Every structure is written in C-alpha cells, then in structure tokens.
Amino acid sequence: MELAFKLLFPLATAFYLLPKLIACLIIAHQNRKFAKSHNCLPPRRLPSSFLGLPNWVRLMRAAKRGEALEHIANRYPTYGNTWKGRVLIGTTIGTIEPENIKAILATSFKDFSLGPERHDNFYPLLGDGIFTLDGAGWEHSRANLRPQFSREQVSDVEALEVHVQRLMDRLPGADGEAADLQPLFYCLTLDSATEFLLGESVDSLLSPKLIPTGTISRGKEEMSFAQAFNVSQGYLIQRARLRGLYWMVNPKKFRDANAIVHRLVDRYVDMALNPEKRTRKVSENKYVFLDAIAAETKDPKYLRDQILNILLAGRDTTAGLLGFTFWLLARHPHIYQKLREKILEAFGTGGDGEGKRPSFSALKDVTYLRYVLNETLRLYPSVPLNGRTAVRNTVLPRGGGEDGLSPVFIPKGQRVDYTCYGLHRRKDLYGEDADAFRPERWGEGVGRGWDFLPFNGGPRICLGQQYALTEASYTVTRILQKYARIEVADTYTGPMMDLTLTIAPKEVLLRLWKA
Ligand code: HEM
Ligand SMILES: *[C@@H]1O[C@H](CO)[C@@H](O)[C@H](O)[C@H]1NC(C)=O
Ligand SMILES: *[C@@H]1O[C@H](CO)[C@@H](O)[C@H](O)[C@H]1NC(C)=O
Numbered sequence: 001m002e003l004a005f006k007l008l009f010p011l012a013t014a015f016y017l018l019p020k021l022i023a024c025l026i027i028a029h030q031n032r033k034f035a036k037s038h039n040c041l042p043p044r045r046l047p048s049s050f051l052g053l054p055n056w057v058r059l060m061r062a063a064k065r066g067e068a069l070e071h072i073a074n075r076y077p078t079y080g081n082t083w084k085g086r087v088l089i090g091t092t093i094g095t096i097e098p099e100n101i102k103a104i105l106a107t108s109f110k111d112f113s114l115g116p117e118r119h120d121n122f123y124p125l126l127g128d129g130i131f132t133l134d135g136a137g138w139e140h141s142r143a144n145l146r147p148q149f150s151r152e153q154v155s156d157v158e159a160l161e162v163h164v165q166r167l168m169d170r171l172p173g174a175d176g177e178a179a180d181l182q183p184l185f186y187c188l189t190l191d192s193a194t195e196f197l198l199g200e201s202v203d204s205l206l207s208p209k210l211i212p213t214g215t216i217s218r219g220k221e222e223m224s225f226a227q228a229f230n231v232s233q234g235y236l237i238q239r240a241r242l243r244g245l246y247w248m249v250n251p252k253k254f255r256d257a258n259a260i261v262h263r264l265v266d267r268y269v270d271m272a273l274n275p276e277k278r279t280r281k282v283s284e285n286k287y288v289f290l291d292a293i294a295a296e297t298k299d300p301k302y303l304r305d306q307i308l309n310i311l312l313a314g315r316d317t318t319a320g321l322l323g324f325t326f327w328l329l330a331r332h333p334h335i336y337q338k339l340r341e342k343i344l345e346a347f348g349t350g351g352d353g354e355g356k357r358p359s360f361s362a363l364k365d366v367t368y369l370r371y372v373l374n375e376t377l378r379l380y381p382s383v384p385l386n387g388r389t390a391v392r393n394t395v396l397p398r399g400g401g402e403d404g405l406s407p408v409f410i411p412k413g414q415r416v417d418y419t420c421y422g423l424h425r426r427k428d429l430y431g432e433d434a435d436a437f438r439p440e441r442w443g444e445g446v447g448r449g450w451d452f453l454p455f456n457g458g459p460r461i462c463l464g465q466q467y468a469l470t471e472a473s474y475t476v477t478r479i480l481q482k483y484a485r486i487e488v489a490d491t492y493t494g495p496m497m498d499l500t501l502t503i504a505p506k507e508v509l510l511r512l513w514k515a
Helices: 002-037 050-064 068-079 098-107 115-126 135-149 157-169 181-198 225-241 243-248 252-273 289-294 300-331 333-347 360-364 367-379 439-443 465-482
Strands: 082-087 090-095 178-180 385-390 394-400 406-410 415-419 483-488 497-499 503-505 509-514
Touching: 002 406, 050 068, 050 082, 050 225, 068 082, 068 415, 068 497, 082 394, 090 243, 090 394, 098 394, 098 415, 115 225, 115 243, 115 252, 115 300, 115 385, 135 289, 135 300, 157 181, 157 465, 178 181, 181 225, 181 252, 181 289, 181 300, 181 465, 181 503, 225 243, 225 252, 225 300, 252 289, 252 300, 289 300, 300 333, 300 367, 300 465, 300 483, 300 503, 333 367, 333 465, 333 483, 360 465, 367 439, 367 465, 465 483
Parallel strands: 090 415
Antiparallel strands: 082 090, 178 509, 385 415, 394 406, 483 509, 497 503
C-alpha cells in the first residue's frame, strides 16, 4: 500500500504533470518569440497583489456606492491608457487607446471573440442570440436582421409619431407640474421596437397601469417586465465582475426575473408559431424580423432567444440616450433654448399634433440636434463597458513599454476590456473641458474615427444606429416643439445613473411649460 503511494506520486508527475509542464514551457517560449518578432513590450501593470483581490474589493465598494463606472474609468488617468491587471483567477488588459480598439473591432476582428465570459454568463437571460454568439451563429442572426434596417424601413417616422404622441399624452397637463420622463422613454422604445421588429407593439404607453415610477404593475408581488429586465441585467453585471467565477451568483431572484422576462417574449413566440393569433395583417412590402425567423424554424427556444436579444438592443440603449439628453438639457437651459430655436426654424411648433412633422431627411439636416445627441452619447455612451477575448495569439498596436508606444502581445485566451466612457472623456482627445456638456465642440472637428464609438465599429457595428438616431431625433423634436421651457425637479440623492449592461439616468424628473 505504502509502496503504491510512493510510486504513485512520481508516476503521476512523469505521465501527467511533466508533459503539461513541458507543453507550458513550449508555449511560453513560442509566445516570447512571437512577441519579440512583433516588437512587443509589456504594458504597464495595475498593482495586483493577492490575485488582484484588493482591486476587486475596491470595485465592489464603488459598485455599492453606485460608482463602478467612474471607478473603472478612473484607472486610466491613473495607470495609463493601456495596462494589464489581475482579476481573481484571470488577467485582463484594459485599454482606451483608439488604435487598439480599432484593432480589436476591425483590423484584427478575426483574432477576437465575445468569449465564454459573455456567452456563458449572459446565457440564463439572453440564451443564444446576436449579443452572445460568435462565428456562424452570429453571422446568421445578423443576416436575418439586416433587411430590417434598410433605409426605407428606418425612415418611417409615421410609425414613430403614434408612439411619441402617446408619450406626450402621458406628460402632465398643467404647466410646471413635475414628471419623470425616464420610465416613459423605456415604454416608448419598447413600444416602437416591438412594432418595428416584431410587427405588433406591446403598447405599454396605453396601459392604464403605467404608474409614475414607470413600472407596469400586474398584481402586487409580480415584478413588471421593466423591473425584471433591470434585475436580471443587474445580476449579469455582478456575475461579470467575478469573471470566470460568474456561476457563483445564481440566486432565486435572478432566476425568477429571467422567467418574467421570458414570459413577455413568449407572447411573440406564440404569435410566430400560430400566425392566426396575430391581429395585424402581414404586409407584403415590409420586412418583419419575427416573420423571417418564424419562417425558418418552429423551435420556441431559438425564437425566444432571437427576440430577446434584439429587444435588449432596441429598448434600453435608446431609452438611455433620450433620458440623458433631457437630463442634460434641463441642466443647460441655454442649450435647450438654442436647440429649440433650431428646431422651430426647421419645423415650426407643429401645433395640434399636425403642423409640420419632421421628415427623416429633414431631421438629419438639423445639425445642432446631431451635435446635442453626439455630445450626449460622448458623455453617456449607452454601452459604456465592453470587451473581447483573443482566440489566437495577436498584437495590439499601442500600450507596450514605459512610453506606451510599443505593441503589446496578446496571447490566445487573453481578455481585453475597453470602455467608451473612459475613451470619450480623454482630455487629450476632447480638450480640458472633456467632462463638460458642450455640443458646439462637434463643430470643431472632435470625435473623428476611432475616438468616438457609441455604436461600436467594424463587422459588429450597431445595426440599429440609424433607427436609434431617428427615433431620438424625432422624439426630441416633437417634445421641444411643444414645450418652451423645462426645469430640473429630480429628487434622488447620490449617483444619477444606473449601470446594467447599459446606462440610463435613475430618473429624469422635470417640470415642463407648454409654448
Ligand atoms: C442610442 C442607441 C444605441 C446605441 C448607443 C447602441 C450601441 C450599440 C453597441 C455599442 C453595440 C455593440 C455591442 C457589443 O459589442 O456587443 C450594438 C450592437 C447592436 N445594436 Fe445597437 N445601439 C443602439 C440602438 C440600437 C437599436 C435601436 C437597435 C435595434 C432596433 C440596435 C441593434 C443592435 C444590434 C442588432 C447589435 C448587434 C450587432 C452585432 O453584434 O452584430 N441598436 N449597439
Ligand atoms: C435597476 O437595478 C439596479 C441594480 O442593478 C438598481 O440600483 C436600480 O435601482 C434599478 N432600477 C430600477 C428602475 O428598478
Ligand atoms: C456625430 O458622430 C458621428 C460618428 O458616430 C459622425 O459621423 C458625425 O459626423 C457626428 N455628427 C456631427 C454633426 O458632428
């Protein structure tokens, strides 16, 4: 017996550990050669003692205060635009270097994937869809979606008008009365996205149960779709912070919230499987994503995942953009007035809901409106944090060496994180007043190329960019036509925004005065 043990250890070493060790040494040697042949130098290090545990604890504390995003973005001014750090059982490279982000998203696109961290972590809520898939699955989803975003379909502002009018009908009738616009924006983008992509709107703005806090109550205990979607995403972020250990966070509240979200979506799955249940007529000249995927398969799980991914894309991002735009405009009355003047110059006040409704192309011509939206997306990019995993050995062009000007070696499996929130606030790119809301800077040649990435770039660039900008421009225009003045009435204390997969203001409580 004793002898067996005595033999076992050396045998195990010889037959199992030794080959592993040798393989590791060979890979390390090959990596060094690869790095050297590309003139790579090591990036700066984020101090990472004890498995980076102190860093992780600091991040958790910041998250508790609601300041995780600022905390992450502040690492860059402190440690440089590209650094390497340890996070629990893995390492990450952080970067806000435009050249590097361009490599990750475009020039070296094939060297990176969303990675297991995205797919496996997000799976309980999002399943297999455009936000979680790489390779053939992603290409297939994207091909099914692309016809949805043809110019003809995206320019249909008539379809938006219905929902924007319903939103305005829910604003207070009396001048100077306070209302929270953020929940209304969530409803607006959900209503319009469901109609656009799925052929039938959920019409949440018509629900008498829409209460001022923006939730649609269905009985006392049950979370609304909006709440559940928020709760689920909150857990996804908590899980993401644990990196490879994400599976440790899987409480009942998370699973319940996922189930509530899936129930809303299953209404559409049902429509896809049983066309006779639809109330709309399928029109021949319109492409509807739901019809396209329904023609393809009868697998309810596949249909649900596809629908849910695109709802995440269409609802939260644009609602955040609209929320931040009004949050900022209310705090900058002179910009509100200037924007309103430009809008009235182009379209008049559009009284009685008729008047001059802005057309798709005329909206694009209101340059100052575009300045305001770009400036809002610069300060508050809807998707503030993002990252990829290397699928083979590769190189980022900047960040190596003391001066950060040499290339950095990225071994296969390495996680690389980037943050548009940090990138967009770089003072060397946007000037000393980079933290200030100043739409005029867009007339001064800022934000060219890879300095400004609210919609990402490369083969995975946002498909909904035109649709989102049209929806936001149209909504801002209709509200400014009607209201001569707005004022801040927020009641929250502490941080002003919520961070889930996207960001949005906690509330946009305003007083409005009609023209
Ligand atoms: C202000 C509004 C929006 C912003 C800032 C925004 C931003 C983004 C960003 C940053 C990504 C890349 C995400 C990643 O790296 O995984 C993305 C992807 C995507 N967006 Fe948007 N988005 C907006 C609105 C929309 C809308 C309204 C739709 C659809 C109705 C949409 C559809 C998509 C789709 C389908 C993708 C996935 C593309 C792919 O992976 O191939 N987006 N968006
Ligand atoms: C959304 O979830 C976050 C936590 O992830 C929470 O702080 C926030 O209050 C929630 N917002 C709403 C409107 O429920
Ligand atoms: C807004 O930003 C985009 C880049 O996403 C740029 O192409 C466009 O010219 C900018 N608009 C204005 C009016 O500066």
